[in-house]
Amino acid sequence: MSELDELYQEVILDHNKSPRNFRGMTNANRKAEGYNPLCGDHVTVFLHVDDGVITDISFEGSGCAISKASASMMTTELKGKKEEDAQHLFEKVHKMLTGDVDAESAPEKLGKLAILSGVCKFPARVKCASLAWHTVNSALKGEAQPASTE
Amino acid sequence: MKATSNIAGSLRHQDFDVAEIRKDFPILKQKVHGKPLVYFDNGATSQKPQQVIDALSRYYSAENSNIHRGVHDLSERATAAYETAREKIRAFINAPTDKEIIFVRGTTEAINLVAQSYGRSFLKTGDEIIVSAMEHHSNIVPWQILCEQVGAYLRVIPINHDGEILMDEYRRLLNERTKLVSVTHVSNALGTVVPVKEIVALAHQRGVPVLLDGAQAVPHLKVDVQDLGCDFYAFSGHKVFGPTGVGVLYGRAEMLEKMPPYQSGGDMISLVTFEKTHYNVLPYKFEAGTPNIAGGIGLGAAIDYLDGLDWQQVEAHERQLLSYATDQLSKIDAVRIIGTAEEKAGVVSFVIDHVHAHDVGTILDQEGVAIRAGHHCAMPVMQRFGVPATARASFAFYNTTAEIDVMVQAIHRVLKVFG
Numbered sequence: 001m002s003e004l005d006e007l008y009q010e011v012i013l014d015h016n017k018s019p020r021n022f023r024g025m026t027n028a029n030r031k032a033e034g035y036n037p038l039c040g041d042h043v044t045v046f047l048h049v050d051d052g053v054i055t056d057i058s059f060e061g062s063g064c065a066i067s068k069a070s071a072s073m074m075t076t077e078l079k080g081k082k083e084e085d086a087q088h089l090f091e092k093v094h095k096m097l098t099g100d101v102d103a104e105s106a107p108e109k110l111g112k113l114a115i116l117s118g119v120c121k122f123p124a125r126v127k128c129a130s131l132a133w134h135t136v137n138s139a140l141k142g143e144a145q146p147a148s149t150e
Numbered sequence: 151m152k153a154t155s156n157i158a159g160s161l162r163h164q165d166f167d168v169a170e171i172r173k174d175f176p177i178l179k180q181k182v183h184g185k186p187l188v189y190f191d192n193g194a195t196s197q198k199p200q201q202v203i204d205a206l207s208r209y210y211s212a213e214n215s216n217i218h219r220g221v222h223d224l225s226e227r228a229t230a231a232y233e234t235a236r237e238k239i240r241a242f243i244n245a246p247t248d249k250e251i252i253f254v255r256g257t258t259e260a261i262n263l264v265a266q267s268y269g270r271s272f273l274k275t276g277d278e279i280i281v282s283a284m285e286h287h288s289n290i291v292p293w294q295i296l297c298e299q300v301g302a303y304l305r306v307i308p309i310n311h312d313g314e315i316l317m318d319e320y321r322r323l324l325n326e327r328t329k330l331v332s333v334t335h336v337s338n339a340l341g342t343v344v345p346v347k348e349i350v351a352l353a354h355q356r357g358v359p360v361l362l363d364g365a366q367a368v369p370h371l372k373v374d375v376q377d378l379g380c381d382f383y384a385f386s387g388h389k390v391f392g393p394t395g396v397g398v399l400y401g402r403a404e405m406l407e408k409m410p411p412y413q414s415g416g417d418m419i420s421l422v423t424f425e426k427t428h429y430n431v432l433p434y435k436f437e438a439g440t441p442n443i444a445g446g447i448g449l450g451a452a453i454d455y456l457d458g459l460d461w462q463q464v465e466a467h468e469r470q471l472l473s474y475a476t477d478q479l480s481k482i483d484a485v486r487i488i489g490t491a492e493e494k495a496g497v498v499s500f501v502i503d504h505v506h507a508h509d510v511g512t513i514l515d516q517e518g519v520a521i522r523a524g525h526h527c528a529m530p531v532m533q534r535f536g537v538p539a540t541a542r543a544s545f546a547f548y549n550t551t552a553e554i555d556v557m558v559q560a561i562h563r564v565l566k567v568f569g
Contacts, residue, residue: 013567
């Protein structure tokens, strides 16, 4: 598979075309905005956290196929997860995207998310894939400042 | 440049020998991802001819020394080379005198200089500054900061759906509170050539000074600051085939004389005591510290190179590139061109249905085609056209229609991936 085909795999194109959980959330109790100042990508992540568990998650915003697919896949992965497990997963995904893999963050350990590993061959696009993850991390931490990929 | 130049009044545009010109630009020979480089990101920065690279190398190999302060031979030679470059720049934009040519780091610094030196001294609470809706952030943010500092207001001339300034709206915005107009000469995001001469004339009827952001104009058009009548003109060396880190602020002497220094330190003074410091004369008053000497000399070499070209031919060639690219892209249903002004320089901004500009940029890059994808530091323009970002191909005289064909093929690959 060429690097380009690896980046734009069918699953990614599908999530881009029909993003999951792509909606606002009126009863969200955590929310964060994320910006990629370099390209103007913008995402808002909504969470409903109940007793330490993410019972609902959604996102809105605009961005490229990579950022949209990454955000969409993230929401399906995190729904039903405990907060601390979600934060732990953020760290692993971040390592995979930046090519800084260890035993924990090897693509094969990340299930469906492994499909995003093609991004690390495109340094300019790593931030696209990590934007939603940075944003959810900041929502979980309850940070007041919008998340930024910088 | 080879011997093709200066065929006075020549109409033989077909004689413009792109293949010969491309030999002057060593970077263009390389391959990217195994494909010949197609460099269409000239709006971000232009490539450099060997003559500029050689001038930098010659300076550091044979002339490097600090300027305006040494009594030794090297310093005198470096000073002469730097001041010769200033004279070349003066002639290039037809400024009346050398002392009106201030070396700066680039267009951004030139605009900040005017905002902080002129703006803070001569604008006050309630005054208004006019910009257009298609400015680069560097011609918006310095004015916003000034407005906060002095209590002035920023007013914005709207544009139509082709990306042209609404002149009637501009006339309406001009009033007794207007104290400065600052507009782009050529839009970086849309390619629109703005009728700046008319804009200047209207402002001057009210005694309002005008700054023109020429960053995207100088690489494409012959600029004559006296003909334009502007009070300030700013451009960057690296977009006009010179080195990075050097640019020019032209200011009418009358304006510069009454402005305080922007930065202070060495070279901008004539006498320093702890009681009082006397500032140096123009242009040195605005050039504190050791400047980018090599950069200035390199920019002089770039101007020599441009002077060796027949500009009638250059402009005709670029017009051909623009119209060919516009025609070819218009044939693709999914492509929409953003910026369709009557008067345009060599920039084509476009969006593809359901595909984000970044994805376009990545796929084109795999085919060796370098374009810009994003908001082009002009987020208000993106907002105006309701798009988050565009893909932008920006041309220089060394580009060819064959390269446009390569880009069009690469766009078809984008459509296939996202099909």
